[in-house]
Amino acid sequence: MDKPTFKKSLALKKRIHKLIPGGCHTYAKGDDQYPEFTPPYIAEGKGCRVRDVDGNEYIEYGMGLRAVSLGHGYPAVVEAACEQMWKGNNFARPAAIELAAAETFLDAVPGAEMVKFAKNGSDVTTAALRLARAYTGRDMVAICADQPFFSVDDWFIGATAVNAGIPQVVRDLTVDFRYNDIDSVRAMFAEHRKRIACVFLEVEKNDPVDRDFLRQLKRLCEAEGALLVFDEMITGFRWHLGGAQTLYGVTPDLSTFGKAMGNGFAISALAGRREIMELGGLYHDQERVFLLSTTHGAESHALAAFMAVVSTYREHDVIGHMAQQGSHLKRGLEQVIGLHHLEDHVGIHGFPFCLVYSTRDQSGQPSQPFRTLLLQELILRGVIAPNLVVSYAHQASDIDRTIAAFDEALLVYRRALDEGVDRHLVGESVQPVYRKWNRRADRLVRHASARVARRHGT
Numbered sequence: 001m002d003k004p005t006f007k008k009s010l011a012l013k014k015r016i017h018k019l020i021p022g023g024c025h026t027y028a029k030g031d032d033q034y035p036e037f038t039p040p041y042i043a044e045g046k047g048c049r050v051r052d053v054d055g056n057e058y059i060e061y062g063m064g065l066r067a068v069s070l071g072h073g074y075p076a077v078v079e080a081a082c083e084q085m086w087k088g089n090n091f092a093r094p095a096a097i098e099l100a101a102a103e104t105f106l107d108a109v110p111g112a113e114m115v116k117f118a119k120n121g122s123d124v125t126t127a128a129l130r131l132a133r134a135y136t137g138r139d140m141v142a143i144c145a146d147q148p149f150f151s152v153d154d155w156f157i158g159a160t161a162v163n164a165g166i167p168q169v170v171r172d173l174t175v176d177f178r179y180n181d182i183d184s185v186r187a188m189f190a191e192h193r194k195r196i197a198c199v200f201l202e203v204e205k206n207d208p209v210d211r212d213f214l215r216q217l218k219r220l221c222e223a224e225g226a227l228l229v230f231d232e233m234i235t236g237f238r239w240h241l242g243g244a245q246t247l248y249g250v251t252p253d254l255s256t257f258g259k260a261m262g263n264g265f266a267i268s269a270l271a272g273r274r275e276i277m278e279l280g281g282l283y284h285d286q287e288r289v290f291l292l293s294t295t296h297g298a299e300s301h302a303l304a305a306f307m308a309v310v311s312t313y314r315e316h317d318v319i320g321h322m323a324q325q326g327s328h329l330k331r332g333l334e335q336v337i338g339l340h341h342l343e344d345h346v347g348i349h350g351f352p353f354c355l356v357y358s359t360r361d362q363s364g365q366p367s368q369p370f371r372t373l374l375l376q377e378l379i380l381r382g383v384i385a386p387n388l389v390v391s392y393a394h395q396a397s398d399i400d401r402t403i404a405a406f407d408e409a410l411l412v413y414r415r416a417l418d419e420g421v422d423r424h425l426v427g428e429s430v431q432p433v434y435r436k437w438n439r440r441a442d443r444l445v446r447h448a449s450a451r452v453a454r455r456h457g458t
């Protein structure tokens, strides 16, 4: 690969913040999450490859924040969506495809009895909470403290450091418990007797779930009169077509899906027990719940994309492929980490179909500057790896190229441990999303442009 340049990306970066707060539509894609000097703005993608606006090509591991499991522009999905679009995508009354998509979904997730579609994960997690509050007549929600994200809405963001604009009365209604720690759930219930409407968690993240914890959690929720909600945004269509609930055989009261359901098309789902879900329906005589009623909720091309995704999973062993390539990647990376004697500083974690990495400094503390350095050195070698999420499009040759890029990047990491990371970082460090204050964005853009100009003599 030629030495990449980022001139057009940096020019875009300068303009975009004047028009769009944050410069993007998901904080995880923001400039503060990527090295200052290497901010590739993506022009197009195919499979696991993307091209930035400067024409540099990369192997990508973000895969649309884990939404793209088949690869960018997967033909069967794009064709199904286009075909449906030509038939019109939003009518006065429901489209027939809404029933077909519901049947497809409930066939894939056998524990659920009803489903309602929406466009974003947050729409459906928030809907699950409203439904749980209406069903139980309680107002509090318990979330797993060891998991990073459930919704953009107040009930969740209010529990993070970025809680500006969220009233204290709302924040006070969200409490937490620890993953795989049933005693912490018991203590939480004891402290808020008969106030918890539901308990929210991802069944599995980076650490294996203790199946006994899961079974006890379900029993405890039943005993306490709270609903159990599994957030399957990431586990759905990665751990199993039917989510972790199907893989582990524990059925929650409600569950939420999104991301890989549409291979990048906007589609999400709230699913669960009929008795609860029907509160949002027309044929009961209890108080009505206003459940997921949006203009674009059942846009028919996204439903067609979803059905094509399910067909592809049924035709091909998509999850088996991701597990195989992810295992190959993990093995190879651990080998090069060992070769550079960096086991105490760089770690590969999680499940093969959804890996992440950690970076630690000289004293073994988690380090954002070292994360920035690794991101920077990988981008310079044609790999964008905010995490190590593979797709059905990643082939063994892509994985081998990635391992080779890591091998070279780790040489720089080793040197930075000895000489200081600042000497090797071209710009400032990335920042955690959940922080109260910003750095001065205008200063960042000026510095980045000046540095690029120096490096390229422009």
Ligand SMILES: Cc1ncc(COP(=O)(O)O)c(C=O)c1O
Pocket (backbone or CB within 6 Å): 065, 119, 120, 121, 122, 123, 125, 149, 150, 151, 152, 202, 231, 233, 234, 258, 259
């Ligand atoms: C576990 C989990 N739940 C919910 C969400 C929210 O989904 P969305 O970004 O589609 O609103 C996310 C998004 O990253 C997520 O990872």
